[in-house]
Amino acid sequence: EIVLTQSPGTLSLSPGERATLSCRASQSVSSSYLAWYQQKPGQAPRLLIYGASSRATGIPDRFSGSGSGTDFTLTISRLEPEDFAVYYCQQYGSSPPGTFGQGTKVEIK
């Protein structure tokens, strides 16, 4: 089973700053089957990125994903007030599918 480790646990930044979130897999994620989700308090998660770097429908281009193999990154180029949330990575390329990382909270500094 692939284990995903996200870092840092919490990221304290100001609006307008750049956020860099890391997701490291215990073994290679096949075909870059890595997704990122955003979750705000009291809401369901929302898909941001799939295939490591493809933005989901309606996702602003300040969100970008990169990486392959075991190391993946979600970058938010300039934080907007609505971007402060918890972000999860997920692998969906091996069995069992759907393993999530433990999450990174992006909070206002």
Place this chain on the structure above:
Amino acid sequence: EVQLVESGGGLVQPGRSLRLSCAASGFTFDDYAMHWVRQAPGKGLEWVSGISWNSGSIGYADSVKGRFTISRDNAKNSLYLQMNSLRAEDTALYYCARAFGGVLDYWGQGTLVTVSS
């Protein structure tokens, strides 16, 4: 508009059973695999189970294997999760989600399951 509406949650005693449902609308249900994901209070996301469009492929997390059963009724556009032998650690908000190539592209708002005596 894609809609997923979960129901069936509630307070249940340890060892008892509960059946969750997820009503889907706004898309061709039998074109998609479906999944259940849960979130314990204040915790992260945990994948629980998934089922292919035709029920031919099913998977479970180790934490629920042998106790939970996922199923679907394509004629009713519905997904189910039968949960038996419930434990305190099963307490969580349970989401159903549509899978697009394994990616969970739409989520319901969840139904809360509380296991307590």
